[in-house]
Amino acid sequence: MLNHCKLPPACCKLPVTCCKLFLFILLVAPLALSAQQFGGNPSSLKWDQINTDTVRIIFPRGMVKEGQRVANIVQYLNHYTRSSIGNRQQKMSIVLQNQTLESNGYVQLGPFRSEFYLTPPPSSFDLGGLNWVDQLSLHEYRHALQNMNFRQGISKVFYYLGGELGQAAITNIAVPNWFWEGDAVVMETALSAEGRGRLPAFFDGFRGLTLSDKRYTYMKIRNGSYVDYIPNHYPLGYLMATYGREHYGQTFWKEVTTDAVRFRGLFYPFSHSLKKRTGKNVTGFYRAMLSEYAPIWKAYASRKDTTAAVPVGAPVKTVTNYNYVYPAGNNNWIVLKNSYRRIPGIYLLDSTGKETLLVRPGINFDNFFSYKNGKVVWAEARYDARWTWKDYTVIKMYDLSTGHTRKITPRNRYFSPDIAHNGQQLVATVTSPSLEYRLHVIDAQTGHLQKILPNPDNWYYTYPRFTADDQYVISAVRNQQGQMALVQQSITTGESTVLIPFSQTAYGAPVVSKDTLYFTAAIKDVNDVYAFTLSDKQLYQVTSRGNSALHVAVDPAINRLLFSEFSADGYTLRSTALNKDAWRGIVIGENQHSKWLRPDFKEGGDILGKIPAHTYAVKKYPKAYRLFNFHSWVPTLNDPEYSFTVYADNILNTAATNIGYTYNRNEGSSALSANFLYGAWFPYLSAGTEYTFNRSGLTNKGRVYWNELNWNAGFTIPLQLSSGLYGRSLSISSKYYYAITYPQSNFKFKDEGIQYISSSIVFNNQRIKARQHLFSHFGQTLQFKYTKSISAAPATQYYGRMDLYLPGLHTNHSLVLQGAWQQKDTLQRYLFSDNFSYARGYNTPFYEHIYKVGANYHFPIAYPDWGFAQLLYFMRVRGNLFYDYSMAYDFRSKASTRYASTGGELFFDTKIGNTIPFTFGMRFSHLLDKDPSDNTQNRVDFIIPLQQLFSY
CATH class of the missing domain: 2.120.10.30 (TolB, C-terminal domain)
Structure with missing residues (x-):
């Protein structure tokens, strides 16, 4: 069992600051697990594969031509186009998706794989006229080579500490997103007759800013804006990467990124390496790049034969x-x-x-x-x-x-x-x-x-x-x-x-x-x-x-x-x-x-005509292949609980597994858990178990100890119903739970075991929104959950909630109305998890049933577009005025108690490290009824969600 982790010797030499950084990264890293489409292909789809020493190409049956082409290009790239990135080798899998009409592709760690969405983009100005399969191969395999070669030094230590998710988290902090994409665009341009580096429209954004004499700071260019147009990190990366290659040589970025992922210069290692090699930190390097291209663009625009319009x-x-x-x-x-x-x-x-x-x-x-x-x-x-x-x-x-x-x-x-x-x-x-x-x-x-x-x-x-x-x-x-x-x-x-x-x-x-x-x-x-x-x-x-x-x-x-x-x-x-x-x-x-x-990157020129046409063996790809594909192990600190979890995801993204150990400092207890989710069939099927040792609690007879076993199994049917102007989804789920306690001394629980079923329906309907809109101008979220014991110990809980999104008095204002209701049995032999949204400012009351209605009026206050030290960038400040009214019925006193409050919230929409979106804020609540638990009338809370969550 995984109850501790031996660190490699190099980790013992990590500075304290780096260890803290590691803990923060691994707290954030699991969020990436939900970024990809899970169980998205019909179960009737059959898969074949081409398996070489370099890559495994997985494709729907009948796509042999495309599979062979990708395999041949990747084999060539792996052998002949590494001089500007490095020679580290690692086999990967590429999945070809032919059911979606989206034109895209990605490479990820956790697990290490890539997906190509094979429908070509309709507009040729966006990505050019290259054969789409060829362009995906050139661009995405460069990302694969980046990931292979960035596993060095401190980043390699993080791989040992956290697996592929650990490496992904630290290398994305060490190397800015513009380099990842800019370097890949350089390669699609260098190794073909076209690529985005030869498309004039690719530079329209920077050229437009230059002709309008708008020179934004590096932090603003990195983080974007809600009020001003900012080119994304693709053209920024290409211009920066090209400027570096032309002035400092073909291997310049290999040397810079090697320094960065090794954290040579603990703080801002990428910028530190640029400073060491060019005399300019990353901000100065950005200004130098613009100083080179801006005169070219201005000279072209000032030609005498320009058409008047x-x-x-x-x-x-x-x-x-x-x-x-x-x-x-x-x-x-x-x-x-x-x-x-x-x-x-x-x-x-x-x-x-x-x-x-x-x-x-x-x-x-x-x-x-x-x-x-x-x-x-x-x-x-x-x-x-x-x-x-x-x-x-x-x-x-x-x-x-x-x-x-x-x-x-x-x-x-x-x-x-x-x-x-x-x-x-x-x-x-x-x-x-x-x-x-x-x-x-x-x-x-x-x-x-x-x-x-x-x-x-x-x-x-x-x-x-x-x-x-x-x-x-x-x-x-x-x-x-x-x-x-x-x-x-x-x-x-x-x-x-x-x-x-x-x-x-x-x-x-x-x-x-x-x-x-x-x-x-x-x-x-x-x-x-x-x-x-x-x-x-x-x-x-x-x-x-x-x-x-x-x-x-x-x-x-x-x-x-x-x-x-x-x-x-x-x-x-x-x-x-x-x-x-x-x-x-x-x-x-x-x-x-x-x-x-017409750049010449001296990478071999247009290679697409040189790619050999080897015919690789094609075999069936079993859907159950490496169903338990372990790739990452993540420690999490959430005092008083400390956990260590191992994650597994198969390459087709139809099976997700985690196995974990948790230690509770307050109780001195330990827990082993395992969970499995399978999404290849019409419903998602899930199962999980947890065994906890040495749980304890104080009673009138002193401290008692027990062990506890929990396991569950169920299904979820996730439905995508989007059409027109609305994104819609419906999720129907039901799960069976079994919990049993094992006393470790001469006492007995009144209920040593309980079995219950929890079923829920969640419907979401949201009108699409513009960039500055805080919320959809019209939308609804409906939730209903019913949980009931099916064992001798009676226990029941009902829960319902509705959120209604409406436009405010101004274009970017939003009115959000909410109603919620919860009821539970009065025997209280077993208490289920509590998801109720209580009136703000109050402690949780005692009740049999409770309802709440609330109103929120959200509005933007300012768009600072300001940050400091490349650490924190403020994009938007927004406020919310709220009123909550709640009534709770206490079955012991046979009386209803009102809980009403009003107040305001202040939120800051920011980015951390020019990368991670992060919202935090504070809330002032004025209680119109005193809190029975402490007689408080006013309360101030700090709101620090881990994701872009809005709490009502």
């Missing part, structure tokens, strides 16, 4: 994005708008700048929409009720003339629908689980599939558009080699014609106006608007701007062209004259990027 609409007061604009006649426009204060909506923008909300699209995987002749169409996300990796979409249509929205298609896997000018047909891209890509032509009235257009080369279509006569579809496509082209395809014959040949240029959504095709493209240092005349096949540059233009619209009737351009305030609408005489003819071919967008 005027802002459209009223100035914004907060970060706001206008995307996918369409002409609606009479100088009116239809546009998608979202901001830090408002959730996305499709608006009518008239000639005076007035905005009228038309409709709000629901939750989606891609925010694209299409508009023609009074009809708006888009694709909304839908989810399998039980299997969280199984996603769908439905196409919806809004009619401006009636104001009604209706669903056009049943659940499918559609993206980017466009509606024909005649309103009778839709065209949409579809991605099958086997990664076959097609264009579907759909009846706009019935939603029935009319035609599947042929795609013999399996191009990936992005944003298809009908031509003016509705006889053809024009789309930007990606081929399997990672190149893009603009293609026209006949709806009648299915014949495809390449209009602009394949190259490494990224193309955006095309727009067809009469005989001219307009689109945005990454041909130069920013994305600009280009035009291609269909009659004579000529290509022209239409705009030349200082930052990227996306989503173009043309209205020949008023001779205007609109586009959304990125600025420090988000994507803004700009308008310019449709002056064809000013267009500049350009040669169709490769992009014309400046040197900074």
Whole structure:
């Protein structure tokens, strides 16, 4: 049994400060266990594997081609691309997910594995045109190599102390998140012909801040803001990593991160290593990086041939994005708008700048929409009720003339629908689980599939558009080699014609106006608007701007062209004259990027054409393989209890196990426990046991001792019911418990054993919220729990709670109403766990039944965007005014007692170490009825939750 832990000799040399840090990290580390989707794939899904000395690729049956490709790329990367990160080896598992429509991937420790979500991203400006399987392999395996090589020095000691979760916690503190992602983006750029480092749109954020002369502090860039636009850690990391490589050599970051994970320089080891090697700490290094790139961006924006364009609409007061604009006649426009204060909506923008909300699209995987002749169409996300990796979409249509929205298609896997000018047909891209890509032509009235257009080369279509006569579809496509082209395809014959040949240029959504095709493209240092005349096949540059233009619209009737351009305030609408005489003819071919967008990292160049095509053996992957996959062991101090827990999770994430030992200092007791959760079937199945030695307590006969056995088994059915603007979930669970005591001297308990069943229903319905919203503007959380003894010792408890979320008097205010009720039996032979939310300020009263109603009014106070010493950063200060009314019935006195209080709470939303979100605060409670237990009238409490929890 695990009742103590021998530390390796190196740990004895750890400074006291580092030991305290270790304890804090391991308190936080278990929170990461819930970050991934548990039991998300249908139980009917069969799995195969390719198992090499380097990697185990696990994939759904039928995905052999993708499995072989990933295996070959990873084998190559492992052998030939380690010079800038290190040579430490560790085998890992990669799971290929083909059921979800989300485009993503990750690598984790605890257990060490990766997952690739194989559906490609619809927009090429986000991640480029690379074959998605190739790009995932390049990027995510770099994360794997980082984790392998960061197990050194103190970080290796933490691995011995806490397993993989211990290593993950300490290395994420030692190495900033921007380096993890920036280094991976560097490698996807260095080892391919594209990658995000060659995409102009990837730098729009930093370029927009530079052109607006906004130079935020390093801490603000690291932590983000609720009021100002801040680029995320991907472009920050790429710029920092590239600057370091170009000035200090290819192995510079290997040396810096080695120092950091070894904690050479206990405090701020990463910054300490930078200072030692460059003379600049991390803040100075960030300023130096900006000083190098900012003049390049400003010089490009100040060119004499820059196209004049005027802002459209009223100035914004907060970060706001206008995307996918369409002409609606009479100088009116239809546009998608979202901001830090408002959730996305499709608006009518008239000639005076007035905005009228038309409709709000629901939750989606891609925010694209299409508009023609009074009809708006888009694709909304839908989810399998039980299997969280199984996603769908439905196409919806809004009619401006009636104001009604209706669903056009049943659940499918559609993206980017466009509606024909005649309103009778839709065209949409579809991605099958086997990664076959097609264009579907759909009846706009019935939603029935009319035609599947042929795609013999399996191009990936992005944003298809009908031509003016509705006889053809024009789309930007990606081929399997990672190149893009603009293609026209006949709806009648299915014949495809390449209009602009394949190259490494990224193309955006095309727009067809009469005989001219307009689109945005990454041909130069920013994305600009280009035009291609269909009659004579000529290509022209239409705009030349200082930052990227996306989503173009043309209205020949008023001779205007609109586009959304990125600025420090988000994507803004700009308008310019449709002056064809000013267009500049350009040669169709490769992009014309400046040197900074054509980096040479000397890592071997584009390797994707060099990857061998070995055929590895494919075998069945048993779902029960390594069901108990132990990876971490975490000590926890929560005085008076001290525990040590060993965690296990299988690679398919369908089984979770923990085995633990707990010592209670007050009692002198020890407990051994084991718990198991299995999620591969429709219900989650769980079982657990705990045996406690030497429990003790004082009685009128002196101190008595006993041992105690507890075990439980049950099920949970977690259901995902999200649709439209609402995230919804329903959880139904029931668990059987058995507890028995074993006296250790000559006495007996009245009840030496009890058996009981606890069942619960939890329903949650929350409208999506904007960045600045404290809570959903409309939502409900309902809970009901019933617990009853089924043994000779009677015991019963009922519990119910409802939280209602409503908008406040201001956009970012929230009114939260709460009601709760609990009742338990009066014999009190056995007391169940107490989850009741009592009136604030009072001690727990004695009662048979109790109810409470409460009101909370939450509001923001300030957005400091300030921190100190890279330790604590204050993002938001917010307040809450509350009133609680509770009535408790005491069956002994046969009287009800009122417990009412009012007061205020002050919360600070912060980040610790530029990494961990952390909310803390304080509460003042004024008791309208004195607390019977101590006659207190006023009380001050400090609120220090471990997670982003809000206590009412």
